[in-house]
Amino acid sequence: MASKFTLDYTGDKEQLLSKIKSAIGEKGILKGDSQLGNFQGSTPLGNIEGSYNIEGDTITVNISDKPFLLSTGMIKDEFEKALKKA
Numbered sequence: 704m705a706s707k708f709t710l711d712y713t714g715d716k717e718q719l720l721s722k723i724k725s726a727i728g729e730k731g732i733l734k735g736d737s738q739l740g741n742f743q744g745s746t747p748l749g750n751i752e753g754s755y756n757i758e759g760d761t762i763t764v765n766i767s768d769k770p771f772l773l774s775t776g777m778i779k780d781e782f783e784k785a786l787k788k789a
Contacts, residue, residue: 706775710762712786723785748773762786 712719716737724733731744731751741754749770756763766778 706766706769706778708764708775708779708782710764710779710782710786711760712762713760716757719786722788726785726788746770746773751778 720733720735720737720740727733727742727744731742733742734740735742735755737757739754739756741752743750743752745751750768751766751770751773752768753764753766755765764779764782766775769775769778
């Protein structure tokens with residue numbers, strides 16, 4: 704079940720990606736650059752897959768696969784927490 708959301712991030716995108724990659728560690732994979740890419744990872748509820756696109760300060764996240772019990776809102780909340788730490 705696909706879903707999509709956007710986030711605003713005004714900081715340096717290259718630094719953001721390197722911090723996210725190190726935060727993901729062995730729990731997932733992030734491939735891409737400061738404009739677009741894709742990711743996959745595991746949660747206690749199951750696997751998650753998606754892609755991202757960065758235009759200016761807007762990050763658009765497309766979730767292509769996620770566990771049924773994991774809402775898009777929960778995923779967005781986790782992305783927002785990660786951006787605040789970055």
